Structures are given as structure tokens and as C-alpha cells.
Amino acid sequence: MTAFLRRLLPALCLLAPIPAIAQQPAAVSGPPHLAWRTGAEARAIEGRIDALLARMTMAEKIGQLNLRGRGDDFRPEWIESGRTGAVMNFTSPAEVRAVRDRVARSRLKIPLIIGLDAVNGFATYLPQPIGWASTFNPRLIELAAYWSAREARAAGINWTFAPMIDMTRDARWGRIMEGAGEDVHLASVAAAARVAGYHRGGLATSAKHFVGYGAAEGGRDYNSVWIPVSQLWDYQIPPFRAAIDAGAFTVMTSLSAMNGVASTGDRPLITDILKRRLGFRGFVVSDFDSVRELMNHGMAADRAEAARKAFLAGVDMDMMSGAYDAHLADEIRAGRVTEAALNEAVRRVLRVKFHMGLFDEPPYDPALAARDMATPQARADSLAVARESIVMLRNHESLLPIRPSVRSIAVIGGAATHQEDWQYSDNAGLPRVRPPKLPDELSRLLGPGVAVSFAPGLATHCNLAPGDTTGAVRTAEAADLVVIMLGEDCEQIGEGTSRAHLDLPPVQQALLDAVIGAGKPVVVILHTTRPFVLTRFADRVGAILQAFHLGTEGRTALAEVMTGRVNPSGKLPMTFPRATGQVPIYYDRLPTGRPRLTDARYETGYTDEKLEPLYPFGFGLSFSRFGFDRLNLDAPTAPLSGSIAGSVRVTNTAGPAGQEVVQVYVHQKVGSRSRPLRQLRFFQKVEVGAGGEATVRFSIPVRSLGFHDDQARYRVEPGEYEIFVGNDSNATLSATVRVTAR
Numbered sequence: 001m002t003a004f005l006r007r008l009l010p011a012l013c014l015l016a017p018i019p020a021i022a023q024q025p026a027a028v029s030g031p032p033h034l035a036w037r038t039g040a041e042a043r044a045i046e047g048r049i050d051a052l053l054a055r056m057t058m059a060e061k062i063g064q065l066n067l068r069g070r071g072d073d074f075r076p077e078w079i080e081s082g083r084t085g086a087v088m089n090f091t092s093p094a095e096v097r098a099v100r101d102r103v104a105r106s107r108l109k110i111p112l113i114i115g116l117d118a119v120n121g122f123a124t125y126l127p128q129p130i131g132w133a134s135t136f137n138p139r140l141i142e143l144a145a146y147w148s149a150r151e152a153r154a155a156g157i158n159w160t161f162a163p164m165i166d167m168t169r170d171a172r173w174g175r176i177m178e179g180a181g182e183d184v185h186l187a188s189v190a191a192a193a194r195v196a197g198y199h200r201g202g203l204a205t206s207a208k209h210f211v212g213y214g215a216a217e218g219g220r221d222y223n224s225v226w227i228p229v230s231q232l233w234d235y236q237i238p239p240f241r242a243a244i245d246a247g248a249f250t251v252m253t254s255l256s257a258m259n260g261v262a263s264t265g266d267r268p269l270i271t272d273i274l275k276r277r278l279g280f281r282g283f284v285v286s287d288f289d290s291v292r293e294l295m296n297h298g299m300a301a302d303r304a305e306a307a308r309k310a311f312l313a314g315v316d317m318d319m320m321s322g323a324y325d326a327h328l329a330d331e332i333r334a335g336r337v338t339e340a341a342l343n344e345a346v347r348r349v350l351r352v353k354f355h356m357g358l359f360d361e362p363p364y365d366p367a368l369a370a371r372d373m374a375t376p377q378a379r380a381d382s383l384a385v386a387r388e389s390i391v392m393l394r395n396h397e398s399l400l401p402i403r404p405s406v407r408s409i410a411v412i413g414g415a416a417t418h419q420e421d422w423q424y425s426d427n428a429g430l431p432r433v434r435p436p437k438l439p440d441e442l443s444r445l446l447g448p449g450v451a452v453s454f455a456p457g458l459a460t461h462c463n464l465a466p467g468d469t470t471g472a473v474r475t476a477e478a479a480d481l482v483v484i485m486l487g488e489d490c491e492q493i494g495e496g497t498s499r500a501h502l503d504l505p506p507v508q509q510a511l512l513d514a515v516i517g518a519g520k521p522v523v524v525i526l527h528t529t530r531p532f533v534l535t536r537f538a539d540r541v542g543a544i545l546q547a548f549h550l551g552t553e554g555r556t557a558l559a560e561v562m563t564g565r566v567n568p569s570g571k572l573p574m575t576f577p578r579a580t581g582q583v584p585i586y587y588d589r590l591p592t593g594r595p596r597l598t599d600a601r602y603e604t605g606y607t608d609e610k611l612e613p614l615y616p617f618g619f620g621l622s623f624s625r626f627g628f629d630r631l632n633l634d635a636p637t638a639p640l641s642g643s644i645a646g647s648v649r650v651t652n653t654a655g656p657a658g659q660e661v662v663q664v665y666v667h668q669k670v671g672s673r674s675r676p677l678r679q680l681r682f683f684q685k686v687e688v689g690a691g692g693e694a695t696v697r698f699s700i701p702v703r704s705l706g707f708h709d710d711q712a713r714y715r716v717e718p719g720e721y722e723i724f725v726g727n728d729s730n731a732t733l734s735a736t737v738r739v740t741a742r
């Protein structure tokens, strides 16, 4: 963005209407959850804040903006002296109780907000959030967030640094598993469902990272991002809008710089867009140390300048850098920061604390931890999410479900028996569920008539060092069927784990090649956290199951799918490339002036690889075969203020009862600017009995079909729109509708 546009943006932003999210998550019943108070209650809170602010010293105010945590030079006395109003990374109930107790000894007794990356479980692990997205089931996404929150809440934590709703089109970036993938509609639905779930489980949310962190150039974590205005509004901001509309209490800035300005020091972004245009009422927290890192970005000469720039940009709370604590008072005394601005930031923090109900809460009881941790219900729900998040990518000649003729199975790969899946936050020695092992689960479900053997194949479950390949091959040779579980583990997952190569690591590919060489039918389970390139082996194995680190109950869910007890229904939330060089690759791309029509030279594509991915967005197989027909639109035209409504029939033409995800994509044929080839605008998972059929109705508000121009103005244009319906982003059943001006 040019400097001119950056200056213009805030004013223009105020002009654009807010496009609605076409689909909201289904509600899940349960105990009351955290939510913004409304009406008289909200007004009364502002009055209580005024009264409290009037009693606070400048030091106590700055203390409310200072988030400090276990592991740095933190001193518990800071709580009673009012020097810190928020803490993070205390995970054991006893520790949490101890820091909370300090509040009682402080002058104003302002409760602490206690943060943690409680992302996908605490004692009972859920699949990684990318797996929640692959369920295409908002109810399960909400449920997964609920349990992740409820267990952490039982340990005394009240704020999660989640959901991460960064959009991701580049599988080289390591944090893909924390988000919902490449599609803006799915990601927005997931963002709302996650906020609702975490809040229902008792944790305030932090939608992160505002904004564009997942678009790091080259997939390199922390790298700069370049995002044109139209993309910012059409692609990056909608999940944040959905999270804010769903009631997110806080928003975290990004560690990266967008269009040349580090987000933590970007006033047009934080104040003008997030707080003013999106109407965000909660507080903005920096990312870890990102206030001080303004110096590394070359935007501040020293920590005092970093504190000033971040604060004036609109960052209310400083996570871990200590810059506000050390310098804000001097900045105010010198007149570079006003006291009014300080009061506004403190008001936002206190507002969140009041709306969370922290001032009126009974003291935390560590005994809760024993009651609410790793309950049978949490495990059952974790299993429900895991089942639906498994994506079957290949099932050649119906290798799965395992046939009765199979009398022996070789399970290969340390991940199949490893009992400590990767987890964002350690729950500090509290009871933790030990995941069942895959061979045990297969034996349990198949009974004594089927022999299940195991060989790790690699040296450790981290899957990076060669192990006993010969032993693994011998085990495979002796069995009727081979199940090999490979993928990412240990230090290959999460923040700071960008990859230059998306193929299986050579040591895993070598083991797989050797095992394929044993000549037995092979099922590959990919225990990965992002799309990998599977081209080197996909057509040499019988079946492929994509498992996005399924959590505590994952190996049970996998065994249930392989034995046919569960019919897979997960769909890919990201495109799977054929080669790393195709990345970034995504389905909702723009057309080109030279589309790929005849495989000729001067058409978009590669000379050494196909243009198409290996597996498209939205793809996932079932043991059933589903057909789509009778696509009927209610009307051939729709006004700008109306909806495109219609129905489609889904028929289960072969196989058992199963679930299918009906996906509706829309394409504006001609517009004032080039429009994506297709965009998902509606999805719904339906259960269809064996030989049965279901008619699914859809309704897409026309106002959700628009786009932002380079001045951030939103518009929806009359004209012809094509609708595509099916079960992945290559859907072919189509109809055309004309959008009219009125």
C-alpha cells in the first residue's frame, strides 16, 4: 500500500458496509458462557470503571497494561503492588491460586486476567484446530473449543490466546494447524464457533494475529507480508470480523510487518481499522515481546520509543516485553503520551475484566481441577471430533474398511504407539489422558481372530532418524495388510517450524518405499499438521488417511475408520499440492488472461508439473458414494438486497449410511475487477442413509457476494453469477442466477 493510501484508508474504511457471514454455527446447549453484558448492565459497568479509574494512581493504571509471565524475571510482589494486572503461563492450580491470592493483598484488589495458549485441550487433547476445520461441522468446532477452555478454566486460567484465525495459503508456514485453512468462509464460520466454544467453557478469547501473520512471504515465520487493500478486506479481515461479532474479548497483534509497517506499531491498522471500523470494544494485546521487537523491525531506536509507538498505535497491553512498565510513565510525564490515552487503554482492560465477571467471582478453588479434568465426557467429545476430522484421500479398490479376509495386520511407525501428542501448552503435571495405541485399538475392534503386530521402523516417534527398516519390512511381509503412520512430530510443529520441503522427510520416504516393496496392501496414515506433498507415493499405496494430529482419542478414531465402524466424512480445509513449487496454491484464485485450456505453452501453468493440485480444497472420500442432482434455484434472479436460495438432492448411491458435505461455490462472471474462479459461500454436512437421499436447502445473502476495491469500499455488482454445487471445490453441477440492481 502506498503511503498516500495508508493515510486515506481510515477515512475510506468508514464508508464500506459490513458484509455478513452467510452461515453461523449451530448452537450447542450447556452451561452459561462468558459474553459481553448488554443494556443497563453494560452501562453500569462503564460507571464502575469511571469510579475505579478515579481511584487509580498512574502506576496502577500502567500496571493494568503490563502482562508478565512465569519464566521471565517475574516477581509475584508485582501483583500486590499493582504493577501487573495480567499474567500468563501459570498452569498448575496451586500456582494459579497463589498468584490470585496476591490480588487480595493489593490496594484496589483488581482481579487478574490469567492467560495461556489453551488451544486444543489441557488434559484431554482434541485434534489440532486445522482438524476441527476439516470436520466442516460448526457444532463440533464449538465443542472442541468448549472442552479446551473448560479444562484450562478448571486449572484457574481465564483467558486463552486463541483462536488463531490467520488465513493460510502456504503450507510451508508452520502454524497452519492452529487455524482453519485457506478458505475465508470456512475460516469465518470456524472463528465464530471457536469464540463461542471457548467462551462457553469459561475462557475469554484472543483473536489473533491481527493481521496477515499467516501470509508470511515464502512461508517463513515472522517474515514480512504484502497484502493489497482489497485482499486485506476480502480475505484477511472477515474471520476477525466474525470473531468480534461472536464476542471475542481481546485481539492480539501480529509479530510481522504488513506492507512495510510492523503490526504492533501500526495505528491505521489497530486504531482506525480494528477499533473504529470493526467496532472492537475489548483490549488489544501485543504478541510476545512484539512491543520491544519494534526495535528489531527498525521502527524504534530504543525501548522507550517502542513503548510509545505501540501504545499510540492502539496496543493496550504489552505482552512480556516490559516496555510499558519501564517507559510509559516517563512518556506521559514528558507529554509524548496523554493521560487521556492511558485512561482509554486501562478502560478497555477493565471493561473486559468486568464483562468477564472477574470482579464478582468467588475465590478460585483448586479442587475444581480434579473434578473437571479429563472427564469421560471430554474424552467422548474429543473422540467425536477426531472421527469427523479424519480425511480419507485415497481408497483404491476399497481397501478400507478392512475386509474379513484380512487375518493379520502390521502396524509400522512410532507415531502409532506414541502416547504424548504434541501440545501447545503443557498442563504442568496435572492428570493427563494417555492416548490409546493404534495396534491395541485395532486388536480390540477386530477381535482375537486378527493378529496385529508392530514395528517402529524409525528410531524415535519424532520420525526423523532411521531405525530398524529391515525389521519393519519383515513385519510387513508377514502380514495381510500394512498400516504405516508417518508425519510430523516434536520440533517440526508450530511456531518457528517453516519448511522448505513439503515431501515426506527422506528417512520416512525411504521407510515407506521399503515397506511398499514388501508387496502387501498399504494404508498410510499422515500424522501431519499441514498439507504435505504426497505425489511420490500416493498412487503406489492402497489408502491414505489424513490425520491432523487427532489428540487423545485419535488412534481410536483411526481404528474405527479403518474397521468401518465410522464412515469418514472429513474434508480438506487446504489444497494439497503436487509439488512444493506450486505453493502458494489455493482454489479461489483469479482467472488469468491465458487460462489452461489445451496444455499449450502460453497458458498458465508449469513446464514440469501440472497446474492442478493433487487433492483440491473440500475433498475427502467416504465409504459411500454420493451423487448430486436436482439443483434448483428458487428464482432465476435475485435483488442486491435478497438471497440466492435453492436446493440440491444428495443421493447415497452405494455403500453404508454416511455423512456428506454439500458445498456451494459462487462465481461472478463479469465484474469491474477480476473475480475468483469460485468461492465457497455455503456448506452443510448431512447424514444420508444407505440407498437414501436428502434434499439440502441453501440460502446465500447477495450482500455476501461482493468485494472491496483498492479504497476499501465494499460493493456488490449486478450481473450473472454461476453457482457450483458438489462435494469439493471442483464441483460441476451448476446453475446461473442474475443479480439485479433492485
Ligand code: BGC
Pocket (backbone or CB within 6 Å): 117, 161, 208, 255, 287, 288, 495
Ligand atoms: C505467539 C502467540 C502466543 C504467544 C504466547 C507468541 O510467540 O506468536 O501466538 O500466543 O507467543 O505464548
